[in-house]
Amino acid sequence: MKPVAEGDRNTSCATLQDKVEIYEVVLRYCRGVDRADMDLVRSAYHPGAIDHHIGFDGSIDDFIQWLKDTISKYDSTTHIVGNHLASINGDRAVAETYGMGVHRVEQLDDPRNFTSGTRYVDRFERRSGRWAIVERWCVRDWARSDAGQSAPLGDGPRGSRSPDDPVLRALRWLDE
Amino acid sequence: MKPVAEGDRNTSCATLQDKVEIYEVVLRYCRGVDRADMDLVRSAYHPGAIDHHIGFDGSIDDFIQWLKDTISKYDSTTHIVGNHLASINGDRAVAETYGMGVHRVEQLDDPRNFTSGTRYVDRFERRSGRWAIVERWCVRDWARSDAGQSAPLGDGPRGSRSPDDPVLRALRWLDE
Amino acid sequence: MKPVAEGDRNTSCATLQDKVEIYEVVLRYCRGVDRADMDLVRSAYHPGAIDHHIGFDGSIDDFIQWLKDTISKYDSTTHIVGNHLASINGDRAVAETYGMGVHRVEQLDDPRNFTSGTRYVDRFERRSGRWAIVERWCVRDWARSDAGQSAPLGDGPRGSRSPDDPVLRALRWLDE
Numbered sequence: 001m002k003p004v005a006e007g008d009r010n011t012s013c014a015t016l017q018d019k020v021e022i023y024e025v026v027l028r029y030c031r032g033v034d035r036a037d038m039d040l041v042r043s044a045y046h047p048g049a050i051d052h053h054i055g056f057d058g059s060i061d062d063f064i065q066w067l068k069d070t071i072s073k074y075d076s077t078t079h080i081v082g083n084h085l086a087s088i089n090g091d092r093a094v095a096e097t098y099g100m101g102v103h104r105v106e107q108l109d110d111p112r113n114f115t116s117g118t119r120y121v122d123r124f125e126r127r128s129g130r131w132a133i134v135e136r137w138c139v140r141d142w143a144r145s146d147a148g149q150s151a152p153l154g155d156g157p158r159g160s161r162s163p164d165d166p167v168l169r170a171l172r173w174l175d176e
Numbered sequence: 177m178k179p180v181a182e183g184d185r186n187t188s189c190a191t192l193q194d195k196v197e198i199y200e201v202v203l204r205y206c207r208g209v210d211r212a213d214m215d216l217v218r219s220a221y222h223p224g225a226i227d228h229h230i231g232f233d234g235s236i237d238d239f240i241q242w243l244k245d246t247i248s249k250y251d252s253t254t255h256i257v258g259n260h261l262a263s264i265n266g267d268r269a270v271a272e273t274y275g276m277g278v279h280r281v282e283q284l285d286d287p288r289n290f291t292s293g294t295r296y297v298d299r300f301e302r303r304s305g306r307w308a309i310v311e312r313w314c315v316r317d318w319a320r321s322d323a324g325q326s327a328p329l330g331d332g333p334r335g336s337r338s339p340d341d342p343v344l345r346a347l348r349w350l351d352e
Numbered sequence: 353m354k355p356v357a358e359g360d361r362n363t364s365c366a367t368l369q370d371k372v373e374i375y376e377v378v379l380r381y382c383r384g385v386d387r388a389d390m391d392l393v394r395s396a397y398h399p400g401a402i403d404h405h406i407g408f409d410g411s412i413d414d415f416i417q418w419l420k421d422t423i424s425k426y427d428s429t430t431h432i433v434g435n436h437l438a439s440i441n442g443d444r445a446v447a448e449t450y451g452m453g454v455h456r457v458e459q460l461d462d463p464r465n466f467t468s469g470t471r472y473v474d475r476f477e478r479r480s481g482r483w484a485i486v487e488r489w490c491v492r493d494w495a496r497s498d499a500g501q502s503a504p505l506g507d508g509p510r511g512s513r514s515p516d517d518p519v520l521r522a523l524r525w526l527d528e
Binding site: 193258275332343349 | 364365371408409434436451466494501
């Protein structure tokens with residue numbers, strides 16, 4: 001991003017707006033996976049999009065089915081993301097988002113407890129004013145087994161794949 | 177967030193401003209805990225706020241005392257956050273912030289070395305122009321023991337709970 | 353950041369723009385290290401900058417050489433960052449960025465597999481309209497050995513230190 005002169009501030013705001021919209025698409029994807037809300041996952045992609053994943057390569061329709069099956073093997077998943085760097089060129093953008101996927105089952109020594117380090121490399125397009133992914137590479141950079149290191153959760157608020165998850169309850173309060 | 181038409185750009189900037197203010201409230205909370213600055217922690221909440229935490233449930237006043245006691249059991253804590261997704265409706269907002277809390281003691285095989293995976297689910301309100309938390313659920317999604325995996329820090333800059341922490345020293349330079 | 357009145361919205365947009373520019377400097381540093389692109393790393397600093405690192409203390413020129421040697425000991429590095437809190441005062445800023453560096457070699461039980469928890473504490477200056485670092489403290493808050501926990505990567509997209517990395521390929525598409 002080039003520094004902007006004072007008179008370009010409005011253009012600059014438009015770019016910021018685009019960047020936030022693109023970032024939030026990635027975040028809704030993560031929330032969709034972790035809350036097992038496949039409609040929310042799908043909303044991150046345009047129709048006809050392609051996903052290149054660890055253990056999957058194909059269309060978004062097939063991806064959704066594969067994802068649903070895959071997350072059902074775990075009691076929970078948590079997709080934390082950090083660095084999000086989007087480059088925009090008109091109605092096209094490329095965003096790189098660093099993250100980790102924490103896969104958990106209740107039996108603490110089970111080998112399904114593992115964490116993967118990934119970068120989402122996304123080609124975005126804006127169609128009819130909506131930014132969404134047209135092609136994703138889920139790049140695996142590292143992985144770690146948590147079997148035998150995974151620990152009990154303690155007493156307090158718990159996540160869920162049902163409408164009882166605290167964030168979904170709080171969002172209903174917002175519309176009261 | 178809906179795509180905005182060109183003429184809505186100013187409104188859109190206001191939303192961006194709100195989102196950054198809300199995000200920075202969460203970040204000041206993290207800095208407050210990790211630097212053991214309870215005034216900074218408190219600044220993230222409105223008076224009368226409620227916190228639902230792992231091992232605590234009650235008012236912000238009681239939470240501050242509990243937090244102070246809890247972090248004193250560790251040589252350091254590090255609260256890293258990622259995904260921050262805020263939904264705003266007038267003077268109300270709900271923000272979900274994914275994160276990890278790394279708890280460390282110098283004795284590397286001590287079971288107090290552990291990492292927790294959490295989502296802060298926050299109900300925010302804007303009062304007198306200031307966004308702050310009115311109710312928080314600190315949702316525990318995963319946990320991992322680091323006993324026996326925790327490693328020495330090597331030679332270089334160190335964090336601190338005193339005014340000597342590098343970020344606090346740098347902030348004093350900013351006002352010179 | 354103070355709440356702004358309606359009439360200050362443009363000023364506020366300028367601050368947002370500054371914050372994004374500063375954030376993206378940090379992200380380009382991370383991408384530079386992980387893709388072994390030393391020109392990109394260097395672009396995060398002004399000439400004459402100083403870096404205080406774990407195992408290094410000196411000028412940016414010497415740092416680049418040290419960094420190049422250091423990352424060559426690993427098959428890959430991944431520098432994930434989260435909390436980014438910038439305080440701006442005119443043409444000066446201080447930014448604190450929490451993160452983790454995941455160091456990986458293909459031999460999974462090798463002690464070089466480790467993760468470090470760091471905060472980048474950066475003094476920024478804007479010179480000729482460009483924000484960049486003039487002094488950095490890479491504060492080590494925690495560290496963890498991943499020897500024996502590091503896991504195979506599975507079948508799917510892979511990262512690289514060559515122009516074949518998926519993000520670099522996608523960026524070329526952006527300019528087509």
